[in-house]
Amino acid sequence: MSTSVEEAAPKTVPILLKRLKPAINAVLVPLLAVFTALVLGALIIVAAGGEPLAAYRGLFEGAFGSAKALSETGVWATPYIFAGLAVALAFKGGLFNIGAEGQLAFGAVAAAWVGYALPDVLGVTLPAVIHIPLAVGAGMLAGAIWGAIPGWLKASMGGHEVINTIMMNYIALNITSFLLNGPMKDPSPLNVVARTPRIAESARISPVFSGFRLHWGFILALIVTGIVWWVLQKTTLGFEIRTAGANPDAARYAGVSVPRTIVVTMMLSGVLAGLAGAIEVTALNYRHELGFSVGYGFDAIAIALLGKTHPLGVVLASLLFGAMRNGATRMQFLTQIPVDVISVIQALILLFVAADAIIRWIYRVRAREERLVLTRGWGG
Amino acid sequence: MDWRRFGFIALIILILIGVVVLVGGTEVSPIVIVMSMLATTVSVATPLTLGALCGIYCERAGVVNIGIEGMMLASAFFGWFAAIYFNTILGVSAIPSLIIGVVAAILTGGLSGLLHAVLSVTYKVDQIIGGTVINILAIGITGFLNRQLFFEKGSIFGGQVPHAPGVLPRFHIPLLADLPIASIFEQQPIAVSAIVLVLVTHFVLFYMRWGLRTRAVGEHPRAADTVGINVARMRYANVIIGGMIAGLGGAYFTLESVPSFEPLMTNGRGFIALAAMIFGNWLPFGAWASALVFGAAQALQINLQFFREQIPAQWAFLQQAYVVGLVPYLLTMLILTGIIGKTTPPAADGVPYEK
Numbered sequence: 001m002s003t004s005v006e007e008a009a010p011k012t013v014p015i016l017l018k019r020l021k022p023a024i025n026a027v028l029v030p031l032l033a034v035f036t037a038l039v040l041g042a043l044i045i046v047a048a049g050g051e052p053l054a055a056y057r058g059l060f061e062g063a064f065g066s067a068k069a070l071s072e073t074g075v076w077a078t079p080y081i082f083a084g085l086a087v088a089l090a091f092k093g094g095l096f097n098i099g100a101e102g103q104l105a106f107g108a109v110a111a112a113w114v115g116y117a118l119p120d121v122l123g124v125t126l127p128a129v130i131h132i133p134l135a136v137g138a139g140m141l142a143g144a145i146w147g148a149i150p151g152w153l154k155a156s157m158g159g160h161e162v163i164n165t166i167m168m169n170y171i172a173l174n175i176t177s178f179l180l181n182g183p184m185k186d187p188s189p190l191n192v193v194a195r196t197p198r199i200a201e202s203a204r205i206s207p208v209f210s211g212f213r214l215h216w217g218f219i220l221a222l223i224v225t226g227i228v229w230w231v232l233q234k235t236t237l238g239f240e241i242r243t244a245g246a247n248p249d250a251a252r253y254a255g256v257s258v259p260r261t262i263v264v265t266m267m268l269s270g271v272l273a274g275l276a277g278a279i280e281v282t283a284l285n286y287r288h289e290l291g292f293s294v295g296y297g298f299d300a301i302a303i304a305l306l307g308k309t310h311p312l313g314v315v316l317a318s319l320l321f322g323a324m325r326n327g328a329t330r331m332q333f334l335t336q337i338p339v340d341v342i343s344v345i346q347a348l349i350l351l352f353v354a355a356d357a358i359i360r361w362i363y364r365v366r367a368r369e370e371r372l373v374l375t376r377g378w379g380g
Numbered sequence: 381m382d383w384r385r386f387g388f389i390a391l392i393i394l395i396l397i398g399v400v401v402l403v404g405g406t407e408v409s410p411i412v413i414v415m416s417m418l419a420t421t422v423s424v425a426t427p428l429t430l431g432a433l434c435g436i437y438c439e440r441a442g443v444v445n446i447g448i449e450g451m452m453l454a455s456a457f458f459g460w461f462a463a464i465y466f467n468t469i470l471g472v473s474a475i476p477s478l479i480i481g482v483v484a485a486i487l488t489g490g491l492s493g494l495l496h497a498v499l500s501v502t503y504k505v506d507q508i509i510g511g512t513v514i515n516i517l518a519i520g521i522t523g524f525l526n527r528q529l530f531f532e533k534g535s536i537f538g539g540q541v542p543h544a545p546g547v548l549p550r551f552h553i554p555l556l557a558d559l560p561i562a563s564i565f566e567q568q569p570i571a572v573s574a575i576v577l578v579l580v581t582h583f584v585l586f587y588m589r590w591g592l593r594t595r596a597v598g599e600h601p602r603a604a605d606t607v608g609i610n611v612a613r614m615r616y617a618n619v620i621i622g623g624m625i626a627g628l629g630g631a632y633f634t635l636e637s638v639p640s641f642e643p644l645m646t647n648g649r650g651f652i653a654l655a656a657m658i659f660g661n662w663l664p665f666g667a668w669a670s671a672l673v674f675g676a677a678q679a680l681q682i683n684l685q686f687f688r689e690q691i692p693a694q695w696a697f698l699q700q701a702y703v704v705g706l707v708p709y710l711l712t713m714l715i716l717t718g719i720i721g722k723t724t725p726p727a728a729d730g731v732p733y734e735k
Contacts, residue, residue, distance in 0.1 A: 044524075048528055096508055096512075098512070153713070153716075153717055157717040158717075158722070159713065159716040159717045160658075160716065162446060162508060163446075163651055163654060163655055163658075163712065163713075163716055164713055164716060166648065166651045167648070167651070167652075167655075167709040167710075167712050167713050168709075168713070169648075170647075170648050170709045171706055171709050171710065173702075174702040174703070174705050174706050174709075175702070175706075177702040178702045178703060181702075295519075298515075298516050298519070301512060301516070302516065305509065336532070338524065338527045338528055338532065340520070340523045340524035340527050340528070341524055343519065343520035343523055343524060344517075344520040344521055344524050346516075346520065347513070347516045347517040347519070347520040347521070348517070350512075350513050350516055350517075351513045351517060354499070354505050354506070354509045354510060354512075354513050355499050355503045355505045355510070355513075357503040357504070357505075358503060
């Protein structure tokens with residue numbers, strides 16, 4: 001069908017535009033999904049007795065209106081990029097990792113422990129060039145373990161990763177509560193909150209520009225995005241992940257060990273989610289506090305789908321979600337619309353991205369690309 | 381559902397009850413502890429049973445539903461909101477408001493079922509993604525409305541959470557409930573209706589034409605289509621019925637268990653219900669038995685609270701909520717590994733039907 005459309009197009013169409021066509025097509029439906037969700041969000045704001053235009057202007061100003069706003073949008077987007085990549089990578093491997101939340105929490109706990117306790121345990125002062133990689137690496141390791149367990153359960157025993165990763169979110173939440181209220185609680189006399197002590201200066205990742213909170217973790221997120229793209233597209237491992245995801249039988253015939261690939265995919269996914277938690281601790285909060293991450297894991301699912309599981313798409317979707325979360329505070333300040341309306345709009349975006357047939361029907365956009373294979377049923 | 385499986389379930393429940401008897405047996409008579417554990421088990425298993433039944437209706441018709449959690453959360457909120465609205469604003473007395481609340485919860489569940497059916501049957505969205513959409517949408521909407529309706533200035537309740545009309549009263553079954561050890565027979569209406577629905581679902585699925593058609597659509601939709609069964613309509617109807625049952629399960633949280641709403645209060649119960657459904661091999665009685673295991677795990681946590689002084693100091697940390705609280709989640713993962721034998725989902729589960 002696509003060939004006939006291209007043949008019918010006049011020959012004067014510039015080659016550049018023709019080259020861009022697939023790219024335009026790829027972003028068209030997500031953009032329309034965002035637009036539709038914002039329109040419905042406006043209706044909700046009206047129903048809540050607010051002015052949608054004023055609210056959205058506040059949202060925009062809060063997200064992009066000044067250098068500080070831009071910096072904060074980047075700060076918000078950083079964990080979204082890591083966690084979104086985690087979910088997207090798993091999707092590429094035909095796995096649905098709903099457990100980014102728990103992997104992120106453990107990544108944060110591990111990084112925090114290395115950050116505040118390791119120098120005392122070892123009895124040495126660590127220079128930043130060693131301490132920062134150790135803390136971040138510990139977070140990656142914790143995320144890897146927490147991600148690999150459901151992968152192993154699926155590969156060896158057929159336990160479905162969707163339920164197992166969700167269960168492990170709750171287990172991680174319980175264990176984190178236990179640690180932050182008990183052994184790892186900040187012992188300073190005035191503290192009543194479930195949080196760790198502050199990490200050592202030597203474990204802290206610095207801001208990019210002085211006076212702004214935007215930190216090198218954001219730059220790292222962009223680099224990691226490139227690495228994930230490279231691994232998926234240019235390496236044997238990436239080929240194995242994608243083949244096992246798209247067609248496990250074909251992968252088996254091609255000599256790929258599907259169980260091993262499942263474990264590796266979930267482990268790498270966990271590494272990325274753990275990185276999200278570790279960077280939040282080492283570059284932003286300088287400690288882990290209970291409840292700081294509630295929702296990142298679920299937002300990451302929406303981001304991965306909005307970005308069509310493409311690493312670059314994940315970055316764009318993360319910037320959008322980061323901008324919305326960041327701008328929401330100013331919106332609430334200006335128009336008294338509670339920030340929670342953003343959660344509804346983001347859920348609607350997810351709805352329209354998932355059910356792109358609705359968007360195609362509303363705007364009469366023809367389906368051209370092949371459908372993404374995301375997950376399979378209980379299978380067993 | 382084989383006997384090995386029921387044996388495993390009975391064993392786990394016995395162990396969980398045994399732990400409480402061991403801890404508190406010196407203080408309180410063991411019979412009282414056992415009866416209290418059983419009563420709590422049946423009560424807290426209610427949303428799990430109803431969630432699992434919702435899953436059975438959907439998946440027997442061939443639609444995977446991981447949105448049960450969101451369906452219950454949304455129903456819990458809207459049921460509670462309706463009850464409060466009728467009680468506080470319209471001045472309806474407590475019991476009728478609660479009944480209206482239950483009806484509103486069931487309607488909310490039915491609507492969320494309709495949404496899931498539209499996504500998965502009409503638009504053929506990946507059903508696990510569709511369920512996740514419902515979960516995230518429910519978190520967003522209930523969180524926003526909870527803030528907007530009850531905590532913002534100028535809201536209809538004047539910016540504060542109004543007095544709830546209480547919870548549904550206990551049934552007092554004559555004779556049975558008069559027995560001295562019979563607190564297990566004193567249950568609230570949703571808990572009782574969950575058990576009734578287990579029986580009804582079993583009857584509908586295996587002794588009625590509706591059930592035969594539903595199972596045909598879930599096992600081999602093309603064959604069902606060939607003999608004139610409307611696959612899409614059967615799937616729509618079953619997912620909506622399932623949603624309404626999940627809605628009743630949601631009502632348990634805010635109208636029967638506690639008279640209040642908290643964001644995220646379903647706390648994973650919808651997912652545990654799915655595990656109960658899988659472990660119960662997509663059978664109503666199997667799902668109910670599995671739900672009771674999780675109920676017992678939760679009852680352990682609740683009943684241990686009464687005996688905190690009896691626990692030896694070196695084991696005291698186990699009694700903390702976030703340690704005992706792990707048991708249901710670990711149990712879920714354990715039984716899903718299939719070490720107690722594999723289960724078989726309906727053959728066309730999760731596959732959209734293309735004519």
